[in-house]
Amino acid sequence: MSVTYECSEGSSFCLNAVLTNQDGNPLDPIDSIYWWVGKPKSDEVIVAKTAVASISATPKIVVPIEANICTNERNKDEKRFLVIEAKSGVHTRTEEFEWTVKNLGLTPYPS
Secondary structure (H helix, E strand, O other): OOEEEEOOOOOOEEEOOOEEOOOOOOOOOEEEEEEEEOOOOOOOEEEEEEEEOOOOOOEEEEEEEHOOOOOOOOOOOEEEEEEEEEEEEEEEEEEEEEEEEHHHHOOOOOO
16 A cells, blocks of 8 residues: 655644554454664654554554755755564564655745
């Protein structure tokens, strides 16, 4: 599954995940869920690996404002990705979601 998001710089958002088994039923049991944010084609970690506190087959992950601040000096939009890692018994599944951070420096404001 691949989902594309776009958000404005300095905005947070909630990612609602649905974890299912191969039959499409809610994943159970779930031993752990982790997530982190990075930049494509970079080793830079934006949000460190974080455990989901309330483990369920429908976790809500709040991506903080800090993950959506453009760092380039050319006032261009930037890409981000979030990885979700779920462990159930001996099985581990990871999924990546990518979005674009719209750089507000490119937004025309009235004078």
